[in-house]
Amino acid sequence: MDNITFFIQSFVAFFVIIDAIGNVPIFIGLLEGFSAEDRKQIIKKATLIALLTLLIVTFTGNWIFFFLSIKMYSFKVAGGILLLIISVEMLFGKKSRTEASEDMEEKKHDLTVTPLAIPLLTGPGALTTGIVLFDNAGGELKKMAALVASILLSFLVSYYILIKAPKVFRYLGKTGTKVVVRIMGLLLLSIAVQFIINGTSEAIIDLAKSSDFQAVFQSLLAR
Secondary structure, three states, rough: OOOHHHHHHHHHHHHHHHHHHHHHHHHHHHHHOOOHHHHHHHHHHHHHHHHHHHHHHHHHHHHHHHHHOOOOOHHHHHHHHHHHHHHHHOOOOOOOOOOOOHHHHHHHHHOOOHHHHHHHHHHHHHHHHHHHHHHHOOHHHHHHHHHHHHHHHHHHHHHHHHHHHHHHHHHHHHHHHHHHHHHHHHHHHHHHHHHHHHHHHHHHHHHHHOOOHHHHHHHHHOO
16 A cells, blocks of 8 residues: 555544544534634644544554553454444434533533543544554554644644534534535445454464464364
């Protein structure tokens, strides 16, 4: 996979899972009552916190797995299943369990960090995507640069959408927003399936290379 293709794939994955358009009604509801300037500052800080969190976890996730002795293909399969669940919920218009509540009680807490930055912008799905794509980069500097660029661009576009949230929601309407969310859900479902396929393939290859498997296989052939 060339660097441009990797960048496009990464950008689409992050933009879909961040789901800024789908979050527009939530942001409007949570920030209702704040002045226009306050809303802008809250969204800016929330986007920055979410961006930094995603970058840190993306680049340190593999070390965490090393210390916990977790294989990357296991995480790919698990992450793929998680993204699959989120995508199905998006397709059928259900509120994801990985997202925060829209209750007005949330306004009593620090909206900037929770729930706006985490988990609405950077949730389990985004963290999963970042770690898996970092592993897919294979340590190549150009691909890692493409990965960082895709994250930055996806958050830049998401920030612009959220800043213009009232206009976007008014332009799309409830029906338009639902249609866009369904399309994003379908794209995310495809990405999730690919993660599962890749992880399963790597698990089979790793199993085939293990000495125990080869011993069992040879004993079966000897019969």
